[in-house]
Amino acid sequence: MVRENYKMYTLGVSCYFHDSSVAVLRDGELIFFILEDRFSRKKHDSSYPESAIEYVHKTIFNSEKLSSEDRVIYYEDNELKFLNILSEALEKYPFQWRGFFKAIPMWIFEKFWVKSKLAMSFSIPLKQVQMGDHHLSHAAYGYYASGFKESLVLCSDGFGDRASLSLYHFEGQDHEKFLSFDKKKSLGLIYTTFTTFFGFKANDGECSLMAISRFGKPIYKDKITKALRLDRNHIYTVEDRFFNFDLDSECFYTSEFLKEFGKPFKGKYTVSCFENMICSEGEQYYLDLASSFHEVFEEVYIQIFKEAFAKKGIRNFVFSGGVAQNCVLIAKLNELDFVDEIFIPLDPGDGGTAIGAAALAYVEKTGRYPNINQTFAGANLELNQRIIDNMPSLSACQLDSAQKATNVFDVLFQYEKVVAVFQDKMEVGPRALGNRSLLCRADHAEMVKTLSEDIKTRAYFRPYALIVLEEDAEVIVDDFKLNEQVMRMQTVVKIKEQYHRILKYGLHIDGTTRIQVINEKSDPFLYSLLLKVKEKIGIGALINTSFNESGFPLIHSPVDALYFFKSRPLGALVINDTWLTKVGD
Template structure:
């Protein structure tokens, strides 16, 4: 009989829960989706309810609950680091102590408070959880495992190997030396939010030149040929203060950090390009080291740094490995899934059942879904006008709307687990439209105009549009737009104004072509999400184009929508034209006035 194991991750950022039944991943979701608080770090109470709901079991049916991290070891790291930083770390200690003594060391109590039944509580180690999240769901029987993030207990980077149900870690880099924290320091310095804005920094990097790479290598990080590295702690503030960088760091780059929301200048673009360049070098060396140690032709990745799809793309193209798989929820939320699988395979000794053709992640569609009956109940309850369509009619209607330049909120099937929207909670548009990017950024997402959008492309048409021969179902790989689709443009910037550069039409599919002709790709096949595939097929039939723009269904600072209520609210607050809620379609013009007493923009903290 298979064991039911609930994995949880929380108390730092992006708390989540996942439930597995033997090797089978049954459900997983981030807490933020339910609480509507971005990166919610609190105990994942709603996510746990959701997991038990989907499993259809009671709490006392669980064989174990496993926490993704060893709080005692983490506490050890925190206290030792703070002691080292005395007297400068006093304020950090004052801030950290109540949290640690209040909840972080009392995971069993929190689990009992939530479930109200005694279930064995196990603890994993942070990077083992990441490693397990990367290896066990992957399609590989054996693989090299590389994890990279900010910090776990002590480890920040690990290299290991998975084979069958065995998983080992061979080498690790310890705190305070951390690629994740290094990248976050630059995220902060460039005026973005740590643990959230790293993605923006990656996007910004394409606009700049790596002018500062040498300074970074010389002063901040010493990357050795074997992939190990050391940070120069003299330049970082995170060890003994709340601030990621210090004055020495600022001097290296010519002044204070950019203020959030202020104008982005060429300096930030070049700094972003530089740290991205150095990160990619380090990741490649780590990949080489993983190859040396394991001799495997497969590589799996997890940890927040594995969300850097530009680095992932370069690692794949390096040819070090034949195949690569990245956990879609590569950050800490995915560790809830990893630790649950770790418990099943290592603690309970359950054999791994592998899906060799694809993987066991089920397209990462592991979150809640809503039946048509639930959707209708919601719409009727609120008296919102809608029309019902069959699956086929829906695909046609959506494709037609997109082809006419309409922006569609698409809410169908189980919500995605991980930060990327993959066609279940997505906003869709026409990749060919020259205005699509600016409309979606400024009128739909209310976010910075430089940020590129990603394409969903039919898997059969992938190489027509991109220089890639590897599927990318989770939008975790970046590739160049095919040469014959590119338009030559002048990429120079006369002053700090990015807009002329952003607004250049660079290809036949301008909405998804980044300034460096790259795109973050989601390849879509018929298997995991047939409804979404059908939309793309219909769009192709109508236009000849086998791709559309796919961005997450939310506005800036808001977690991706989870429920029909969330979707409707977001639809009404933005300039979307159409909302698809399962088989019901709503048109903006037909909806009643959605007057809100307060400005909803105050509801979400900018990320």
Template sequence: MSPLEPAPRARPDVVLGLCSFTHDSAAALLVDGELVGFVEEERLSQVKHTRAYPEQAVAWLLQESGLTAEQVDTVAYNFHGPRYLADLATLPALLAHPASSDRALPRAVSFAKVGVRTLRRARGLKRRFPHARVRPLQHHRTHQMYAFAASGWERAAVVIADSLGETQTTTIAAARLVEPGRPALGTVLALRDPGSLGYAYGAVTEHLGWRRGDEEGTVMALAALGDPARFRALFERIIPITPNGFVLHPAYFAPRVLSSAYARLRPRFGAATCPRRRPHEPITDVHRDLAAALQERTEQVMLHLARLARDRTGERRLCVGGGVATNCVAIGKIIEAGLFEEVFVPPAPGDAGTAIGAAAAAHIDASARPLAGIAGACYLGPDFGGHPLDLTPWPSLAEKPVDGDAADFLADQLAAGLIVGLFHGRIEAGPRALGNRSILASPLQPDVVARLNDSVKFREPFRPFAPMVLAEHAADYFTLGQDAPFMSMASGVTDLARTVIPTVIHANDTARLQTVTKDGNPFVHAVLTAFTRRTGVPVLINTSLNVKGKPICGTPAMALDCLATSGLDALLLDGRWITK
């Protein structure tokens, strides 16, 4: 080769991370260690919490990067099949205990079946990506890797709390960067099933009449309306805190069997609390009080885990992941306790985010290249800007011109009292709408919460709505004392907030805020700035662009359906103003 000729470009290292076949299917792609993108399948398929292989998500990622399935080097899967078999070691103890002996054999069989099924699924992925190495990874490791890598910190303690990852339910790790872009994690404590906070919260959610794995947030909201004292002693007895974490009482929480045919709660739980509520039955004081006691005990356990993390790692910062990390009130309590200088929850703390964590872990294991593009990133999915707009399928909708600057125009409409869907840029990661697939409204309208719940979201009247605030003015209204860019933390409020924006304050005197910076989301920052000029208030209500039971709208068609079938006044879709 001539010295003047450029050296041939090395073939890129391509790692595809997958969360699939359980719930919240998602895909992430790393090319030479850099995150190309991430999207949850439900945002494209319109099937909430889908467990299907993320066909559309993978197709978009490969198209976005100009690659084919044959060019994928590694497929990183977020579960490790053989590790399910480790649960067989619990069989003798469960058989020996009168409260769990009836579940011991069905449980062992179910864990063995799921372990074998997970191995088969990994082999099936090989057929889709013929030249790739398929890497099954321990579930909690993928959570840990994502939570820490997304923080951008050099070192931290990491707490993962979920329902189940193979046999683990709760882990504490010490994390650090051994060099830029190369995280190292060491687990210092691991709790195994049947001791699971996610299992317990889901079980009581179902007992209260809501869908387990979907509507735990509704129970968290209901808890603010109840009195935990009624069932406080019960929860202290059935979820006792121990020096190494916590356990579940098997006489109340039946040991897990990996099958929907087996109830999670024993009859003894209903006898000590209330009969199981059916979804359309009235909500009474006993339901409110039960939710309040469950939430209080969850906060106490999470605080205990945070203290253990501080004491066992010596770190001054904390990352929290797993499904329980979506409990924003518990996260707020950890921050309020002052155990750490700062607390971080990634934008997708649940299982979907493990697609990124799996890809990152597989890359770190096999390559010397540093990770890039994960820290602080949340707008990672498809962008539909510039696509032609055909309103023919929605004859009730019409496009009208935007008068002047789009951010100013939207601020005018919001200040005038309109409830507007906002669809622009790339799809957010995680369960919270962060301004790119949002419904926005003025918090200054006294009836706005009722309008949103009754005619837009079609959900329970006690559900609160979250505020987004200019980061530079957050301390005037909220007492959190740190940034909250991903709407994952409940904050106390100031007297100014109680006076000016009571619509965003829940019954427990908190608000789940999102702090917005110009660098984080330039357009939303411009809207908030323009709204502040008009009203003097740097706060807007932000809720997800969807209705109850539907996923956040990931595509223009989904957003237009939402406008046509709900009480939304209008939709700003990639700079185009759509009204009814």
């Protein structure tokens, strides 16, 4: 079957590292983006995105075939990545060969054939599948989503197919890489090293390190700078004896690291965002060390920004790569007086490279700018009434938007229960921005306790974020500036002290929070709800956290939402225009 009313499709695919994903551009416009983990329910799933591709075939193409003008782009250069791994193994022969041979089966049976596999999955000739560049895919997503005519683009992650950090100058179709650092100086891997040292899981617990760093004081910076420090000639220096990023390394820290910083943290942290608590002397050491590390980490990136500005004199920045998800770092960079604006794509991690790879291919083929800054481009799944009919423990009815807002408000303030919201297309990226959200009051201790312990199973040291009316954000936030960062929960802001009591459970211990600013245009439903909240408590603000259990990806389907709702002490579930409650509640 050949498509009618021809539109050119450019598809990006990312997989085999973490956050496998598929992006679909139609005539340069992002119309669909999904992570494979939404289907597999395995957070950060890195496997070949078979379910995502199958969904694209069924819902986007309606089983029609791609044309000869369409392209599929893989987010990095697989052959180059393998050569880098081989070179690394040879350089330290025989010490890295155990790790090399451990990785080989995955290459032999999967990675070497990714180009052929993509051609088969989309039923196209091999020549229509292109290889990309890891950091350039990050950079292209950020730049073409930003709307800047000219900008500096910083990509920083663990490592790509060539580098761990890259700086580009983008202007229109032209781009130039003017600075890069290899894996040996990987700031992303250093952050992961400290993440595991502080007792959290690599490639998932980095946000927890960011959270505990707010409980300490930076009194051990002299210790941290033995491992990572500023360098006038090289921007920063990484002390090799503290880190082991070799292929066969089971953990990234060395015996020298442990000699300097002590044993890795074991157990659970007792501190809480919601109240001042006195922890043990041993725990306080790790909190102070985390604070010290984070401050040095921030200083290094400040120096990188200064170096980039000194070289190019451009005031607009794009920040992409996994490190760009560090909202505490972003807040610090926002303070730099030579920076006009920092744009961060919605999914700056490896998932977003699928969008960037497709966007760059589109620009190179057509010379036109793509439209890829959509907040919501995921699956839009409808609730099947037959499923409800087979769940007699649930009561369902249809509501318009105004009545939904009224009902949600009543559950929050009259029944004092958390509400789950599942509506329209899924968010692009890891943040819940109202379409896959759990809503809770920021002034109610018991509701937040239930949210943390029984619904999310979330540690008390991890803060929640707020949705706030735009008119109120201007009042409650110190030095408020309206930009995409505060529309998308990408930075932290300081809340004025007089509002701490009423927003207590949506704040971190230092009075900061991530916010998503809401106005009537951005989300009419949440806007109506927050107006009612403002009428009740004086400020239009609620806790908004992701609709999932800790350790799992965002809820993907109505069926997932229903089973989550049935098994948790939630007051109500909104699925598009359907209002669901539990019989007897």
